[in-house]
Amino acid sequence: MxxxxxxxxxxxxxxxxxxxxxxxxxFPDAGIRxxxxxxxxxxxxNPPRESWxxxxxxxxxxxxxxxxxxxxxxxMRASEPPDWMLVSSHLFAHHAxxxxxxxxxxxxxxxxxxxxxxxxxxxxxxxxxxxxxxSAPALRALDRHRASENTNIAANSRFVQKRIExxxxxxxxxxxxxxxxxxxxxxxxxxxxxxxxxxxxxxxLPSEFILxxxxxxxxxxxxQVINFGDKARVPVVIAxxxxxxxxxxxxxxxxxxxxSFIDSPSDALLFCLYERALAxxxxxxxxxxxxxxxxxxxxAPVIVNKIGGASETVVDAVTGVHFDFKDMDSAxxxxxxIQSIKRTDCRRRSRNFSRDNFGTSLKTWMGVR
Numbered sequence: 001m002x003x004x005x006x007x008x009x010x011x012x013x014x015x016x017x018x019x020x021x022x023x024x025x026x027f028p029d030a031g032i033r034x035x036x037x038x039x040x041x042x043x044x045x046n047p048p049r050e051s052w053x054x055x056x057x058x059x060x061x062x063x064x065x066x067x068x069x070x071x072x073x074x075x076m077r078a079s080e081p082p083d084w085m086l087v088s089s090h091l092f093a094h095h096a097x098x099x100x101x102x103x104x105x106x107x108x109x110x111x112x113x114x115x116x117x118x119x120x121x122x123x124x125x126x127x128x129x130x131x132x133x134x135s136a137p138a139l140r141a142l143d144r145h146r147a148s149e150n151t152n153i154a155a156n157s158r159f160v161q162k163r164i165e166x167x168x169x170x171x172x173x174x175x176x177x178x179x180x181x182x183x184x185x186x187x188x189x190x191x192x193x194x195x196x197x198x199x200x201x202x203x204x205l206p207s208e209f210i211l212x213x214x215x216x217x218x219x220x221x222x223x224q225v226i227n228f229g230d231k232a233r234v235p236v237v238i239a240x241x242x243x244x245x246x247x248x249x250x251x252x253x254x255x256x257x258x259x260s261f262i263d264s265p266s267d268a269l270l271f272c273l274y275e276r277a278l279a280x281x282x283x284x285x286x287x288x289x290x291x292x293x294x295x296x297x298x299x300a301p302v303i304v305n306k307i308g309g310a311s312e313t314v315v316d317a318v319t320g321v322h323f324d325f326k327d328m329d330s331a332x333x334x335x336x337x338i339q340s341i342k343r344t345d346c347r348r349r350s351r352n353f354s355r356d357n358f359g360t361s362l363k364t365w366m367g368v369r
Contacts (some may be wrong), residue, residue, distance in 0.1 A: 003030035003368075004082040004105075005071075008093045009059075010037045010048060015177065015290055016112055017042075019156075019358075020088055022178040023110075026359035033076065033096075035059070036067065044296070052292070066117060070095045070142060078102050084366065091115045094153075095146045108152045108366050110175065113160050113287050120142065144168050154365060157288045157309030173365055175290050176313070178358035181350045184297040190272040198269045205260055206235040210335070211277035211300070213270060215285070216242030224249055224283035224325045228303070230255040231331035239265045239273060274298035279338045282310055283325045289313065289332060294308045296320075297350035299343035303334055313352055313353060319346045 005027065007020050008353035017039070024032065024043060032046060036054035040047075051072050058065040073095040081102035087093050090112035098105055118136045147153065147168035155161035155172040164172045169212030187193060194202065210232070222238055226248065229236035236255075238248060239262040252259035265273065271294075274280060280295035282304045289310030292302045296313070304310045314320040319341060321334045351357075363369060 002080075003027050004078070004085045005030045005032050006085055006089075006093050006096045007032065007034045007048075007060075008089065008091050008314055009035045010039050010042060011038045012042075014113070015288070016088060016090060017113070018180075018290065019110070019177050021085060022355050022358050023088065023362070025355065026362055030086070031078075031082065035065075035072065045236055062177065066091070067139075070146070073097070075099060084108060084274055084368065086110065086362070086366065088112070092143070092146075093118065094150070095143075106152070107150055108154070109147075109150055110154045110156070110362075111160060111164060111172065114147075114155055114163055115139075115143065119167045121165075123338070140167075148178050152366075158313055159309040159312065160287045175358065175361045175365060176353050177290065178355040179290055179293040179297065179350065181293070181297045181354045181355045182356075184294060185211070185347060185350075187271070190268050190275055193268040194272060195266075198266065198272075201262060201269070202272060205237060206258060208278055209235040209237045209260070209276075210303075211237050211239065211273050211280050211295075212282075212346040213239040213265070213273065213280070216240050216244040216248060218244060219284060219285040220244075221325070222248055224328075225281045226251050226255060226259055227328055228258070228281055228283070228325070228331045229257050231328045231334065232285075232335045233257060234278065234335060236260070237262065237273060237277070239270060271293075274300045279303050283287050284308070284310075292320075293350050293353045296346040299347050301338045301341040301343070301346055303338070313349075315349060317341075319349045 005023050011017055032048035034048045035051045036059040037048050037050055069092040074097050076098050078098050085105050085107045087109045094109040118139045121147045147170055153172040154175045156177050157166050161172050161174050210229050216219040226236055235257050237261045241264045274295045275298050277300050280300045280302045282292045285308040287309045292310045293313050295302050296319055302314045303323050304314045306322035311322050316322040321337050323334050
């Protein structure tokens with residue numbers, strides 16, 4: 001059986017790309033299609049086929065390319081009809097259709113989210129300009145129509161499942177994204193994998209701390225990690241990089257607790273921070289949230305926003321705490337609840353989200369072997 005995997009565009013790094021990696025690993029003989037590929041070394045054994053947009057400047061101007069994407073996806077060609085298409089969609093890839101004899105190829109849509117660009121522009125700056133706002137009503141109608149053509153739709157969380165129901169007005173099956181749990185748990189102590197410089201960084205940290213780690217962008221809400229630590233009277237470590245670094249360091253200077261920043265940690269150092277932290281703090285409202293599962297895989301309890309997909313992976317009072325980050329006066333109480341959580345329970349829970357489980361769930365949903 002031959003298949004075709006369809007993905008919006010391929011970045012060098014990102015959560016959607018981790019899902020694509022797992023799809024390609026599950027179906028190694030399937031072809032790959034995308035609008036453009038910005039990671040040409042990623043699938044050397046099976047190079048993705050790009051659309052004509054890849055040969056234009058529009059590949060660097062996504063906001064300008066959006067209006068063309070539905071038509072591009074609707075006019076795909078294949079020399080031989082595949083047995084199925086598996087679509088990884090967060091914008092318009094679910095519009096994909098092959099022309100000619102392959103038009104009726106069964107299509108399975110794995111949805112990271114309906115396009116925030118047109119459905120929730122307040123969460124996506126690309127949807128806030130004049131032209132996007134002008135075209136949004138027509139694109140929403142088209143998007144809902146294309147989604148309604150297909151009954152094989154999966155959501156990456158119950159949180160997204162509800163959004164699919166509200167926007168596309170269709171039902172979906174929940175299949176949680178894959179997390180590299182096996183890799184994280186294959187090492188008994190990640191401290192053994194650190195470089196001498198990384199060991200020095202780790203040794204300079206407080207003996208006890210809470211951890212916030214992600215890209216330094218506003219919607220990740222790392223400022224709330226700092227505020228949480230200040231209220232709970234516990235040192236804070238912030239790991240990552242991004243444009244919010246200056247604002248976060250400025251906030252850190254106003255707190256009564258030490259705040260340490262680690263720029264762009266390696267995987268080994270990040271996993272070691274998970275192991276060492278009293279808790280990993282995740283205030284963002286996300287569709288799923290891979291990093292809380294990574295933290296649990298390393299044994300860290302997670303204090304997670306009670307709203308969003310991440311609350312579905314963290315079991316309240318078992319592997320972490322569901323927390324209202326608008327109520328920082330409860331921070332100390334939330335941190336005290338962490339003391340009764342067993343790190344073995346965190347590790348065990350994380351295994352539900354392994355790549356193997358993801359692949360098995362995909363095959364069961366698609367009815368293929």
